[in-house]
Structures are given as structure tokens and as C-alpha cells.
Amino acid sequence: MSTLRREAGLAMAVARKDALAELRGRHATVSALFFAAVVLLLFGFALGPDSARLAAAAPGLLWLAVVFAGILAVNRLHLLETEDGALEQLALYPVPRRVIYAGKAIGGFAVMLVLALVVLGAVGVLFAIDIAAAWFPLLVTVVLGAAGIAAVGTFYAGVTVRLRAREVMLPLLMLPVLAPLLLGAVKATAAALAGDPFGELGAWLQLLVAFDVIMIVAGAATYGFLLED
Amino acid sequence: MKTRILGFVALTAVAAMTGIGLFVVPADLNQGDAQRIMYPHVASAWLAYLSFGVTAISGILWLWKRDLRFDAVALAGAEIGVMFTAFAIWGGMMWGRPIWGVFWQWEDPRLTTTALLLALYVGYLLLRQLTDDPERRATRAAIVGVVAAVDIPIVHFSVEWWRGLHQTATIGSPDRVLNPAAPMVFVGTLLGMLGAFTLAWGYLMIRRYQLARAEVQREEAARLDRLMSARTAEPAR
Amino acid sequence: MTDAGYVIAAYAVIVGGLALYTFVLWRRLRAARGRDDEAR
Numbered sequence: 001m002s003t004l005r006r007e008a009g010l011a012m013a014v015a016r017k018d019a020l021a022e023l024r025g026r027h028a029t030v031s032a033l034f035f036a037a038v039v040l041l042l043f044g045f046a047l048g049p050d051s052a053r054l055a056a057a058a059p060g061l062l063w064l065a066v067v068f069a070g071i072l073a074v075n076r077l078h079l080l081e082t083e084d085g086a087l088e089q090l091a092l093y094p095v096p097r098r099v100i101y102a103g104k105a106i107g108g109f110a111v112m113l114v115l116a117l118v119v120l121g122a123v124g125v126l127f128a129i130d131i132a133a134a135w136f137p138l139l140v141t142v143v144l145g146a147a148g149i150a151a152v153g154t155f156y157a158g159v160t161v162r163l164r165a166r167e168v169m170l171p172l173l174m175l176p177v178l179a180p181l182l183l184g185a186v187k188a189t190a191a192a193l194a195g196d197p198f199g200e201l202g203a204w205l206q207l208l209v210a211f212d213v214i215m216i217v218a219g220a221a222t223y224g225f226l227l228e229d
Numbered sequence: 230m231k232t233r234i235l236g237f238v239a240l241t242a243v244a245a246m247t248g249i250g251l252f253v254v255p256a257d258l259n260q261g262d263a264q265r266i267m268y269p270h271v272a273s274a275w276l277a278y279l280s281f282g283v284t285a286i287s288g289i290l291w292l293w294k295r296d297l298r299f300d301a302v303a304l305a306g307a308e309i310g311v312m313f314t315a316f317a318i319w320g321g322m323m324w325g326r327p328i329w330g331v332f333w334q335w336e337d338p339r340l341t342t343t344a345l346l347l348a349l350y351v352g353y354l355l356l357r358q359l360t361d362d363p364e365r366r367a368t369r370a371a372i373v374g375v376v377a378a379v380d381i382p383i384v385h386f387s388v389e390w391w392r393g394l395h396q397t398a399t400i401g402s403p404d405r406v407l408n409p410a411a412p413m414v415f416v417g418t419l420l421g422m423l424g425a426f427t428l429a430w431g432y433l434m435i436r437r438y439q440l441a442r443a444e445v446q447r448e449e450a451a452r453l454d455r456l457m458s459a460r461t462a463e464p465a466r
Numbered sequence: 467m468t469d470a471g472y473v474i475a476a477y478a479v480i481v482g483g484l485a486l487y488t489f490v491l492w493r494r495l496r497a498a499r500g501r502d503d504e505a506r
Contacts, residue, residue, distance in 0.1 A: 155376065159369055164359045172355065173373065176348035177380050180387040187391070207387055218379055222372045225292055236488075247481050251473070262469040266476040273480060312487055316480045323476035327469045429484055436491050443498035 007099045014095075014103020018077070019110060028076035029111050036069035036119045040126055051128055058127040059189035063182055065123075066116045067149065071171045073111050074153035078104075078161065097224030101154060105219065108150035116142045129193060137192035137201060144208040145185040148215060152177055155219035158226045177215075184208045236432045242425035246418070254418045263327040264415075268422040270320030273313045274343060275423060276430045280310030281350060283434075285378035288371030297445060300367035303374060305437035307353050309430065314347045338388040345384050349377040363445055 022028060043061045048054055054061075120142060124131040131138055156173045160166040188204035191197075250268045257264035284306035291299040321340045322332045334340060353373050360366035 159356070159373060163356070163369075169352075169356060169359065173352045176345050176352065177376065179345050180380070180383045183387050183391060203390065207383075207390070211383055214379060214383065215376075218376050222375065225368050225372055243481060243484065247477060251477060262473050265473050269477060269480045309487075312483065316483060319479050320476050323472045327472050429488075433484075433488065433491065436488075436495060440491060440495045440498055443495065447498065 007096060007102075010095055010099045011102040011106060014100055015106035015110070018104060018107035022077065022107070022111065027079070028073040029114060031076060032069040032073035032111070032115050033118055035072050036065045036115065037122065039065045039068055040119070040122055044126060054127045055129060058123055058129045059186045059193065061127070062119060062123045062189060063145065063185045066112075066119050066145065067175070067178060067182060069115055069119070070112055070149045070153060071174055073115060074108060074149075074157050074174075075167060075170055077108060077111060078154075078157035097227055098220035100227070101158070101220045101223035104157075105150050105154040105216065108154050109147055112146035112150045112153075113143065116146045131193070134192040134195070137196075137205075138189065140205060141185055141188040141192060141208070144188075144205065144212055145181060148181040148185075148208065148212045149178065151212060151215040151219050152181075155215070155223070158219075158223055161226070181208065181211050184211065232432065232435050235428065235435070239425065239428035239432045242421075242428050246422045246425040249418055250422060254414055257415070260328055263324055266320050266324040268419055269426070270317055270324060271419060272423045272426040273316035273320060274339065276426055277310050277313035277317055277343070277346065279427075279430070280306040280313060280434075281346070281374075281378060281381070282306075284310060284350075284353075284374045288367075288374040291367050291371050295364075297363060297367060298442065300363070300370065301438050301441035301445065302434075303367075303370060304357065304441045305434050307350050307357075307370075307374070309433050309437060311347065311350050311354060313430075314343055314350065317343050318347060336392040338385060338392055341388050342381065342385045346381060349380065353377060363448065 040061065043057075043065070044054065047057055047061075120131060120138065123129060152174055156170055156177075159173065160169050163169055184204045184207040188201055188208065191201040191204060246268070250265050254265070254268075256262045284303045287299045287303035287306060291297070291303065318340070321337075321343065325334060325337075325340070326332050353370060356373055357366055357370050360369055
């Protein structure tokens with residue numbers, strides 16, 4: 001299995017390169033966090049001030065904010081590539097395409113995870129939700145949700161590289177595909193916060209796992225075609 | 230010539246089934262006249278799924294064989310699929326209003342899945358429009374088409390699960406007409422409508438494919454012209 | 467609107483839509499071919 005190890009190492013190298021670029025510039029994370037904060041605020045205005053209603057809506061608001069901000073993050077993460085032609089240069093290396101995909105998706109996952117955790121905390125504060133009690137299932141949900149958004153986002157970022165009107169096309173393509181992830185994440189979050197009264201948490205988490213696996217496989221398998229020309 | 234015959238046969242079949250659906254077949258005992266909507270609604274939904282299946286498979290064939298004719302089939306499937314999807318949603322809403330009292334029901338997995346289907350493939354068509362190079366367009370479209378097709382069962386399953394957990398009684402179910410125990414006259418009308426629509430689908434697919442090929446060939450000719458004449462031509466993406 | 471109204475609306479849009487699409491397709495096809503070859 002040394003090829004796997006070698007490929008994993010290469011993927012991590014790609015991820016590390018992206019992470020360093022992001023740490024230096026922080027384009028994606030900061031703007032996404034800010035955007036999420038504003039979105040949460042507007043949710044409060046739109047659906048408040050009744051705190052019971054906001055608390056009930058909190059899981060949905062959490063994931064909507066994460067998804068919307070996530071799209072922004074993905075867009076910015078890949079913006080540098082499109083401008084400098086860095087993606088083409090990467091394609092010149094004799095590295096399997098799926099490794100490039102994996103590396104980029106891992107980098108995206110790191111950003112998404114940070115984003116989702118911060119938004120979770122913010123939602124806890126703004127909408128009076130007790131996240132400490134259910135911290136473990138919430139953490140699992142956040143990890144799975146972030147992974148799915150990163151997988152799908154990296155894939156569509158690859159599709160829309162050098163595309164006209166890509167800022168509109170990226171969300172337009174990503175959002176419908178993310179619908180099952182949104183549903184699963186919201187339901188899992190709600191179940192976790194309520195103490196899983198109906199025992200449905202496991203099923204929703206399974207849906208998230210299935211979604212993540214399918215999207216990662218699809219993304220890795222097709223990324224090569226996108227880098228061809 | 231054969232296509233033209235197919236067209237006329239399809240036209241006759243659709244007209245006949247419309248007449249039957251509206252006037253000949255009896256109304257349902259429970260759902261009344263509204264049930265008539267099920268025939269074109271269900272037929273549209275099936276053809277939408279068929280179309281998108283064709284798009285996904287043609288996309289894969291393009292990636293494998295690199296023959297642009299497969300891409301033309303994929304485009305035809307997507308455009309016609311979007312049309313049938315819109316019909317299915319419209320039919321579902323027109324049925325929903327008299328039966329449920331509302332135009333939209335979030336718990337109906339088919340309605341919500343179909344709405345998402347529409348969003349996915351409108352995105353597909355927009356993506357195609359924004360790419361000028363035929364081969365790159367075909368590749369991008371093929372990949373997006375495959376992922377969209379893969380997403381659909383996930384969506385359907387998750388929405389079904391969503392509905393299942395939220396135990397409210399739905400008054401009328403579109404399933405009724407698909408129930409094998411349904412009266413023969415209903416099943417027969419549904420199959421007849423499906424057959425008529427499929428004939429129309431076949432005809433439209435052929436014509437749309439021909440249009441796609443014709444347009445690609447003109448694109449190529451125009452490109453060759455530009456390359457020959459202009460000296461400062463920059464390849465368009 | 468009575469039930470009949472919804473039924474008519476459903477059929478009109480679906481069947482009418484098919485007819486409209488067919489017509490537009492036919493026109494586009496004629497335009498795309500007409501300028502290239504007359505022998506169709």
C-alpha cells in the first residue's frame with residue numbers, strides 16, 4: 001500500500017501549500033466569517049425577536065449561514081488559482097488528478113471546519129442554544145457537514161475555473177447539489193440539541209456520511225477531466 | 230422522412246390521449262376530476278427522468294469516446310428534460326391545489342425532488358451556454374451532468390426520510406394512480422398517455438439532436454473562417 | 467377556481483408547452499439548416 005501512502009503524502013503537500021497561502025492572506029476565512037456573522041444578524045432581524053422561534057429555527061439558520069458563507073470561502077480559495085494560472089501549473093506535475101482534488105478538498109475542509117465551528121458558537125450565543133450539552137454529536141455533524149461542502153465546493157470550483165460569470169455559477173451549481181447535505185445536517189443538529197428524542201440522529205449522520213463519500217468519489221474521479229485542457 | 234412520420238404519429242397520440250384524459254376516462258371517486266391531471270403529470274415526470282438519464286449516459290460516452298455527437302444527445306436530453314420537469318412541477322401544483330388545498334407540499338418527496346431536479350439541470354444548461362469551446366463545454370457538461378444524476382437518488386431518499394419522520398396524514402396521494410390495484414381504465418389511460426408522450430419525446434429528441442449538430446457545425450465553420458482571415462485572433466474560451 | 471379549471475390549466479400548459487417547444491424547435495432547425503444546405 002505504499003502508493004496510497006505516497007499519494008496521501010502528495011495530497012497533504014497540496015493541502016499544505018493551499019493552507020500556507022490561506023494563512024498568509026486569509027482571504028477566504030476572514031471574509032467568509034464576516035459574511036456568516038452578517039447573515040446570522042439578518043436572520044435575527046428577519047425571524048426575531050421571539051427567542052423561542054429563533055431557538056427552534058437555529059439548526060436551519062446555522063447551516064444556511066455555513067453553506068452561504070462556505071460558497072464565498074470556496075470562491076475565494078480558488079480565486080488565486082484562476083488569476084495566476086496556478087491550477088494549470090499544478091496540472092503539469094506528474095501527479096494523479098485525484099490527488100490534486102484530495103489535496104484541495106482537504107484544504108477546503110480545514111477552512112470550512114473553522115467556519116462551521118465559529119458559526120456554531122455564534123448561533124449558540126445569538127439564539128440561546130445550549131451547545132455544550134450535545135457537544136459531541138454536534139461536533140460530528142459539523143465535521144461531516146464541512147467535509148461535504150468542501151468536497152462539493154472543490155469539485156465545482158474546478159468546473160467553473162476560467163468560466164465567465166463564475167461568481168454566479170458557483171453557487172447556482174453548488175446549492176441544489178448541497179440540498180441533501182443541508183437537510184441531513186440540519187436534522188442531525190436539531191436531533192442532537194433536543195437529545196435525540198426519536199432516535200433519528202444516527203440515520204441523519206449516516207445520510208451525511210453517504211453523501212460525503214459519494215461526492216468525494218465523484219469529485220476525485222472526474223477532476224482529471226477538468227484539468228486536461 | 231421517418232422522423233416526420235414519427236412526429237405525426239406522436240401528435241395524433243398526444244391529441245387522442247388528451248381527449249381521453251379530459252373527457253373519456255371517468256373521474257376518480259375520491260379525487261374527482263383533479264385526478265385527470267395525474268396522467269400528463271406522471272408521464273412528464275417519467276420522461277424527465279428518462280431524459281436526464283440519457284444526458285448522464287451520453288456525457289459519460291463523450292468522456293470515453295470523445296465523439297461530439299454524444300454531447301449533442303446530452304444537450305437534447307437536458308433541454309427536453311428541463312421542459313418535462315417544468316411540466317411535472319406545474320402538473321403537481323395544479324393537482325395539489327384542489328386536493329391538498331395548497332399549491333405546494335414540502336413533505337411530498339416527488340415534488341421537492343423534482344424542483345431540485347429543475348434547479349440542477351437549469352444550472353447544467355447555463356453552464357453550457359457560458360462555455361464556447363465545444364470540447365471543453367462537452368467535458369464540463371458531462372461531469373456536471375453525472376454528478377447531478379448521482380445527486381438525485383440521494384435527494385429523493387433524504388426527502389422521503391424527511392417525510393417519513395414527520396408523521397402527518399396526507400389527504401390525497403399521487404400514488405393512487407400508480408397503485409397496481411387501481412382500476413384498469415385508469416392504468417390504461419396512464420400507460421396510453423405515457424406512450425403518447427414517449428413518442429413525442431422521441432421525436433423532439435431527434436429534432437433537438439439535429440439542431441445541436443447543425444449548430445456545432447456552423448460554429449466550427451465560423452471558427453475556421455475567423456482563423457483563416459484574422460491575424461490577431463485570440464482563441465475564445 | 468373549480469377543479470375543472472385546474473385540470474384545464476394543467477393540460478393547457480403541458481400539451482400547449484409541447485406544441486410550443488416543437489414549433490420553436492422546428493423554426494430553429496430550419497434557420498440552422500436553411501443557410502447551409504437547401505436540399506432538406
